Amino acid sequence: MSTERYNPQAVEPRWQAAWREARIFETENDDPRPRYYVLEMFPYPSGRIHIGHVRNYTMGDVVARYMRARGFNVLHPMGWDAFGLPAENAAMTNKVQARDWTYKNIATMRGQLQTMGLSLDWSREFATCDVDYYAQQQRLFLDLLDADLAYRRSSRVNWDPVDQTVLANEQVIDGRGWRSGAEVEQRELTQWFFRITRYSEDLLTALETLDRWPAKVRLMQANWIGRSEGMRVRFPLTKPTAAGTREIEVYTTRQDTLFGASFMALSPDHPLAAELAEGDAALAGFIAECRHAGTSEAAIESAEKRGHDTGLAVRHPFDDRTLPVYVANFVLMEYGAGAIFGCPAHDQRDFDFARRYDLPVTPVVLPDGVDAADFAITDKPYDGEGRMINSAFLDGMTITGAKDAVAERLETADPDSAPQGKRETNYRLRDWGISRQRYWGCPIPVVHCEACGVVPVPAADLPVELPDDVELDRPGNPLDHHPTWKHVACPKCDRPAIRETDTMDTFVDSSWYFARFTAPRSATPTEPQAANDWLPVDQYIGGIEHAILHLLYSRFFTRAMRLTGHLDLDEPFAGLFTQGMVVHETYRRADGAWVSPAEVQVTGEGTNRKAVETATGEQVEIGPIEKMSKSRRNTVDPTDIIAGYGADTARLFMLSDSPPDRDVIWTEEGVAGAHRFVQRVWRLVREWSDGREAAGPPVEAGDHPLRRTAHRTLAAVGDGFATLRFNVAVAKIYELVNAISAAQAEADGDPATAAVIDEAMLILVEIMAPITPHLAEECWQALGQEGLVATRDWPAADESLLADATLVLPVQVNGKKRGELTIDADASQVDVETAVTALDFVQRALDGRRPKKIVVVPKRIVNVVV
RNA sequence: GCCCCUGUGGCGGAAUUGGUAGACGCGGCAGACUCAAAAUCUGUUGCCUUCACGGGCGUGCUGGUUCGAGUCCGGCCAGGGGCACCA
Numbered sequence: 001m002s003t004e005r006y007n008p009q010a011v012e013p014r015w016q017a018a019w020r021e022a023r024i025f026e027t028e029n030d031d032p033r034p035r036y037y038v039l040e041m042f043p044y045p046s047g048r049i050h051i052g053h054v055r056n057y058t059m060g061d062v063v064a065r066y067m068r069a070r071g072f073n074v075l076h077p078m079g080w081d082a083f084g085l086p087a088e089n090a091a092m093t094n095k096v097q098a099r100d101w102t103y104k105n106i107a108t109m110r111g112q113l114q115t116m117g118l119s120l121d122w123s124r125e126f127a128t129c130d131v132d133y134y135a136q137q138q139r140l141f142l143d144l145l146d147a148d149l150a151y152r153r154s155s156r157v158n159w160d161p162v163d164q165t166v167l168a169n170e171q172v173i174d175g176r177g178w179r180s181g182a183e184v185e186q187r188e189l190t191q192w193f194f195r196i197t198r199y200s201e202d203l204l205t206a207l208e209t210l211d212r213w214p215a216k217v218r219l220m221q222a223n224w225i226g227r228s229e230g231m232r233v234r235f236p237l238t239k240p241t242a243a244g245t246r247e248i249e250v251y252t253t254r255q256d257t258l259f260g261a262s263f264m265a266l267s268p269d270h271p272l273a274a275e276l277a278e279g280d281a282a283l284a285g286f287i288a289e290c291r292h293a294g295t296s297e298a299a300i301e302s303a304e305k306r307g308h309d310t311g312l313a314v315r316h317p318f319d320d321r322t323l324p325v326y327v328a329n330f331v332l333m334e335y336g337a338g339a340i341f342g343c344p345a346h347d348q349r350d351f352d353f354a355r356r357y358d359l360p361v362t363p364v365v366l367p368d369g370v371d372a373a374d375f376a377i378t379d380k381p382y383d384g385e386g387r388m389i390n391s392a393f394l395d396g397m398t399i400t401g402a403k404d405a406v407a408e409r410l411e412t413a414d415p416d417s418a419p420q421g422k423r424e425t426n427y428r429l430r431d432w433g434i435s436r437q438r439y440w441g442c443p444i445p446v447v448h449c450e451a452c453g454v455v456p457v458p459a460a461d462l463p464v465e466l467p468d469d470v471e472l473d474r475p476g477n478p479l480d481h482h483p484t485w486k487h488v489a490c491p492k493c494d495r496p497a498i499r500e501t502d503t504m505d506t507f508v509d510s511s512w513y514f515a516r517f518t519a520p521r522s523a524t525p526t527e528p529q530a531a532n533d534w535l536p537v538d539q540y541i542g543g544i545e546h547a548i549l550h551l552l553y554s555r556f557f558t559r560a561m562r563l564t565g566h567l568d569l570d571e572p573f574a575g576l577f578t579q580g581m582v583v584h585e586t587y588r589r590a591d592g593a594w595v596s597p598a599e600v601q602v603t604g605e606g607t608n609r610k611a612v613e614t615a616t617g618e619q620v621e622i623g624p625i626e627k628m629s630k631s632r633r634n635t636v637d638p639t640d641i642i643a644g645y646g647a648d649t650a651r652l653f654m655l656s657d658s659p660p661d662r663d664v665i666w667t668e669e670g671v672a673g674a675h676r677f678v679q680r681v682w683r684l685v686r687e688w689s690d691g692r693e694a695a696g697p698p699v700e701a702g703d704h705p706l707r708r709t710a711h712r713t714l715a716a717v718g719d720g721f722a723t724l725r726f727n728v729a730v731a732k733i734y735e736l737v738n739a740i741s742a743a744q745a746e747a748d749g750d751p752a753t754a755a756v757i758d759e760a761m762l763i764l765v766e767i768m769a770p771i772t773p774h775l776a777e778e779c780w781q782a783l784g785q786e787g788l789v790a791t792r793d794w795p796a797a798d799e800s801l802l803a804d805a806t807l808v809l810p811v812q813v814n815g816k817k818r819g820e821l822t823i824d825a826d827a828s829q830v831d832v833e834t835a836v837t838a839l840d841f842v843q844r845a846l847d848g849r850r851p852k853k854i855v856v857v858p859k860r861i862v863n864v865v866v
Numbered sequence: 867g868c869c870c871c872u873g874u875g876g877c878g879g880a881a882u883u884g885g886u887a888g889a890c891g892c893g894g895c896a897g898a899c900u901c902a903a904a905a906u907c908u909g910u911u912g913c914c915u916u917c918a919c920g921g922g923c924g925u926g927c928u929g930g931u932u933c934g935a936g937u938c939c940g941g942c943c944a945g946g947g948g949c950a951c952c953a
Contacts, residue, residue, distance in 0.1 A: 672892095
């Protein structure tokens with residue numbers, strides 16, 4: 001008798017249709033079961049799904065299917081992050097509309113996702129470029145404006161003079177525009193911002209409540225927010241400037257080192273620097289030079305600490321010294337006070353500056369255990385702990401003590417003058433600039449009127465729709481040079497006015513989509529009840545590359561939506577999982593051209609592995625394993641894999657072996673291995689069901705080790721799914737299959753054993769269903785079961801089978817394993833000690849002496865110390 | 867420069883969270899079936915030593931805590947990631 005091979009091409013579409021017809025994945029908001037919201041970061045519709053999507057959505061799908069089996073009303077939606085620059089570029093290159101290109105891609109990718117057999121609620125699907133979606137986003141913008149969380153200000157931006165557009169920092173490569181190649185200028189432009197800094201402290205402290213987030217992501221966000229405690233200190237100038245400036249305010253976190261100060265430095269953008277430059281051509285030149293300096297990483301790293309002496313001086317607050325005032329290229333206007341005092345002995349940057357300009361270096365912190373006479377700062381500043389020296393009333397204090405003492409004194413004003421300083425907490429986090437001079441994004445719904453200023457578009461006039469007929473061939477903002485679009489009547493005074501032509505950063509779109517999924521057709525941005533019921537997302541899954549931007553913006557936006565009454569919670573994602581990338585080795589021809597894996601034949605082992613280009617027979621070099629990318633041509637098309645092996649094989653492979661948060665190396669052998677397992681399970685099930693009659697009529701399941709294995713596997717796999725340790729769950733499933741095969745080989749027609757195998761088979765199929773859902777349905781049917789596995793409740797593991805009646809305990813002598821002890825599971829500590837002492841090898845080791853100690857760890861191990 | 871993570875067989879990795887290191891898979895080796903191949907099945911597979919029973923070593927290196935360390939602590943080495951003039 002031969003069993004046909006499992007044919008995924010025929011089987012998978014059939015079950016996908018069955019699920020669709022039964023509408024089992026469409027979720028109702030008023031379902032009485034407890035809720036569970038699983039979400040994977042929605043894709044950008046670039047054209048085709050890639051293998052990273054397959055991994056991401058498979059993980060989410062296993063969680064969704066598992067939680068559904070556990071009795072939850074599961075929300076598992078899908079949508080499209082559909083605005084963005086690639087659509088504009090494609091439109092330009094291919095002479096199509098950005099909209100058409102985007103929706104065509106969405107259709108393609110939806111079809112591809114549907115071949116994966118995902119348990120998605122497609123009835124809630126939307127794209128962020130749907131007018132319905134961005135109309136609601138415009139309402140949110142108006143609410144944020146109202147709440148003073150959105151505002152306009154002038155800001156320095158990267159400006160590409162050829163494309164005539166603002167570029168994000170990520171789009172500036174070595175000081176040049178990534179597309180045009182033109183040298184990027186710093187330009188002062190009026191931009192829209194979201195006031196994320198209002199929540200700096202809250203966004204930081206609330207990280208502690210996110211206990212189901214990776215520690216790494218929380219740490220990255222904490223560093224990004226960058227809280228530091230210090231103080232503002234005012235230094236009086238020895239004489240007022242011509243324009244009447246009398247003092248300089250600085251920010252410092254090291255007020256303890258005040259007695260080590262040897263200079264003051266202003267940012268080139270500091271108002272006082274500008275004031276002085278009016279009468280000082282050399283200074284004006286220096287400032288211009290600073291502004292011109294590159295903003296690329298390399299430029300900053302190699303930039304020397306340089307300054308320009310203004311000739312001014314300030315008085316030290318605690319002694320009668322004066323300090324020279326410089327304008328220095330390394331001081332940022334955006335942070336603190338835009339001015340610092342320099343303490344060269346204890347700060348690398350200040351040290352470099354002092355060496356260059358020959359300023360004094362006075363140590364004021366003495367490391368513990370070092371003699372003051374032996375301590376000198378020679379080639380490196382000291383930034384560690386210690387006690388204060390050379391610091392008058394601070395001498396002998398710790399750094400912390402000195403910080404408090406200085407703050408105390410500076411904050412306490414003389415009766416007839418203002419305090420000289422004030423404690424202040426600063427954050428690295430900046431407000432979020434959302435203006436983009438782009439076409440394919442959500443229009444910012446305001447109008448500029450000469451008489452009335454910035455006027456919000458009235459809610460009744462929303463949405464502000466994007467026009468279809470834009471010219472993308474000209475440089476600059478297509479909305480700005482559209483002939484009619486921007487010309488409107490002022491909503492306030494009805495006189496001719498101009499629409500805002502900037503659109504919103506696409507990160508705004510993805511900052512609230514998870515809330516929209518809870519009521520995707522609502523006429524308001526959310527239905528607060530639905531949002532509050534579903535949110536926070538119980539399990540969010542996506543790439544680590546969004547650790548800061550998307551995840552921080554979403555946390556801010558949730559707070560903003562709470563303030564404006566759209567939902568009532570702070571944290572959008574209760575559980576976060578960051579999955580690793582899919583990587584593949586690279587192949588390169590002698591002429592340097594990359595060759596795709598599909599065009600290569602690899603043979604041999606280890607160092608003898610060779611790759612040959614199939615078409616030419618030419619040997620190609622096997623390069624390092626890298627993230628799949630178009631430029632390296634080391635991508636694998638999921639469509640080919642699914643067409644060749646089936647979705648279940650692709651899904652199984654993605655979850656096998658590699659822990660889900662680590663990178664997985666895509667190999668042909670690995671995929672083939674997963675496919676072999678799919679075939680093996682099918683063969684096992686088919687042969688069993690075909691031969692089942694021979695095993696006799698069903699009887700009570702016998703007491704067979706397979707029963708224990710099956711129930712333990714059931715418990716372990718459920719646990720693996722719940723904790724997203726899919727690779728371990730898969731290994732346990734393999735073990736169960738091995739155990740069933742072995743039991744089957746020995747069963748030999750025994751009806752009691754056959755009944756145990758029957759039970760184990762059903763458990764196997766049910767625990768595999770979340771991973772390989774099509775195979776599971778097919779097996780379920782082959783085993784003569786009714787209905788769909790997809791709608792089955794997760795089977796309950798029999799607790800009594802999870803523990804053994806008899807244990808085999810490892811026995812150590814002096815911490816080294818020397819043998820085993822077989823004993824009843826409920827044996828007492830004394831029983832175990834007695835039994836262990838009687839063992840041959842223990843007797844030999846004791847050699848007549850009494851053991852010094854016997855350590856018995858219940859149900860685990862025994863250690864005899866002699 | 868600062869901060870963080872990781873290091874286990876030929877490879878991906880597991881280890882009940884301080885308790886039998888190497889589960890499971892890939893690869894290898896040996897065998898069965900076959901005219902042959904594919905597919906499938908069985909056995910074996912950390913290193914050294916021994917005819918064998920057995921013994922020794924072994925989780926990057928090094929020291930420590932402990933009856934017991936892959937797991938905890940100190941120092942070092944290597945690889946990866948984040949931030950980057952943030953005062």
